[in-house]
Amino acid sequence: MTSRLLLAIVLVSGVLRAGLQEIKAEPNLGKRSALALDNAFNALTQARDAYTKGENVQVETFAKEIQESVELAETSLHETGKNPRKSPKWFKRAEGSTRDLLRRLDSFQQAMDAADRPMLDAVKAKVQQVHDDLLLGVLEGKQK
8 A cells, every 4th residue: 555655656746747847848938937837726736635635745745846836937937037017927927826826825724734734834935935026026127
């Protein structure tokens, strides 16, 4: 039974890795950012499903996937070299998506048992930091 669980975790993380690698291949940096955030939402859905099944190890894997996806989105937007205030299209989309992701993460965390909640703290902190940077960029025209 344990070897099956380990095999499932390895397969899931391999599939997620392939998803991020495909996203990194997107040449349009704005679209890459949007795809990365879509991947974060998919990982959150999978984390919720894994949690309802009692698979906390997979929840941690999906939480890491959410964080890596948000970091990829942030990096992609910064690589555009655009001023978020003058060319806000992708920055505003990313800001709205991270805001929604934060709400969903918070809802998921509140639904968890109190002992399991800390596993999402680092992810929420990173998403909050990215959201704040995006919002500041759109409002003030600065990239952090």
